[in-house]
Amino acid sequence: MTTNYDPIAEQYQRSKQQPWRTFVECFTLMNLVGDTRGMAVLDVACGEGFYTRMIRQRGAARVTGVDLSHGMIDLARAQEARYQLGIEYIVADARELPNTGQFDLAVAAYLLNYARTSNELQAMCHGIARSLKSGGRFVTVNCNPAMIFSVAPSYRKYGFETNVEGPWQEGAPIKWTFHLSDGPFDIENYHLDVALHEEAFRKAGFREVRWHAPQLSSEALMEKDQDFWSTLLEYPPMTFIECFK
Ligand SMILES: C[S@@+](CC[C@H](N)C(=O)[O-])C[C@H]1O[C@@H](n2cnc3c(N)ncnc32)[C@H](O)[C@@H]1O
Numbered sequence: 001m002t003t004n005y006d007p008i009a010e011q012y013q014r015s016k017q018q019p020w021r022t023f024v025e026c027f028t029l030m031n032l033v034g035d036t037r038g039m040a041v042l043d044v045a046c047g048e049g050f051y052t053r054m055i056r057q058r059g060a061a062r063v064t065g066v067d068l069s070h071g072m073i074d075l076a077r078a079q080e081a082r083y084q085l086g087i088e089y090i091v092a093d094a095r096e097l098p099n100t101g102q103f104d105l106a107v108a109a110y111l112l113n114y115a116r117t118s119n120e121l122q123a124m125c126h127g128i129a130r131s132l133k134s135g136g137r138f139v140t141v142n143c144n145p146a147m148i149f150s151v152a153p154s155y156r157k158y159g160f161e162t163n164v165e166g167p168w169q170e171g172a173p174i175k176w177t178f179h180l181s182d183g184p185f186d187i188e189n190y191h192l193d194v195a196l197h198e199e200a201f202r203k204a205g206f207r208e209v210r211w212h213a214p215q216l217s218s219e220a221l222m223e224k225d226q227d228f229w230s231t232l233l234e235y236p237p238m239t240f241i242e243c244f245k
Pocket of ligand 1: 005012016032044045046047048049050051060067068072092093094095108109111114154
């Protein structure tokens with residue numbers, strides 16, 4: 001089990017190919033991200049740059065990716081060397097976000113669920129809010145703080161499982177096991193509830209917060225029927241949040 005992505009960077013990259021990622025996660029997140037043409041965009045916890053590249057390819061003028069993991073940033077830079085998109089990648093901790101300029105939009109896919117305490121969550125939200133211009137927006141997909149993972153259903157048919165050992169409380173670890181063709185790997189997130197998120201957003205200076213449920217793309221139904229997707233949509237392990245500065 002790990003929060004260190006260096007040893008699992010390549011496996012995590014491959015987990016992005018699972019159909020739920022494309023038809024639910026990516027579809028919903030990119031709908032919320034919207035039109036980024038001409039914008040300066042910061043991708044925090046960018047990993048190997050999956051969304052960072054997508055945002056740049058959709059016309060953002062300047063895109064910067066930040067991640068704590070050298071292994072993830074190495075993969076991101078390798079792709080940058082290959083595709084020359086003009087993205088800058090920085091190794092940094094989102095709890096102490098360096099000053100990388102002012103952005104129109106900040107994106108974070110699965111960052112806030114690495115905060116183990118409300119102080120860590122607050123530090124992440126402050127750094128992100130500080131990086132945004134006035135009127136800027138923060139869009140994130142995250143392990144769902146409203147889901148009680150100790151009683152969550154099985155998501156095995158989508159290619160992953162979640163598991164909680166020990167009491168369900170603030171900071172409780174949530175293990176995600178991803179099943180790939182060559183075997184499983186684990187990552188660990190932490191639970192902080194919806195109220196703590198709301199408080200952290202407001203204290204960081206966001207004036208409005210909107211929570212969004214996952215959406216299913218029409219292509220998803222060509223792949224599998226509605227019944228297949230129902231567990232993921234009715235008991236969503238991830239949520240989407242939009243914050244306005
Ligand atoms: C689940 S991965 C998501 C990567 C990428 N956003 C994506 O969707 O493909 C979570 C990422 O968060 C990064 N991370 C965790 N804690 C962090 C922190 N405090 N600061 C910056 N990055 C962090 C990890 O290194 C990892 O790359």
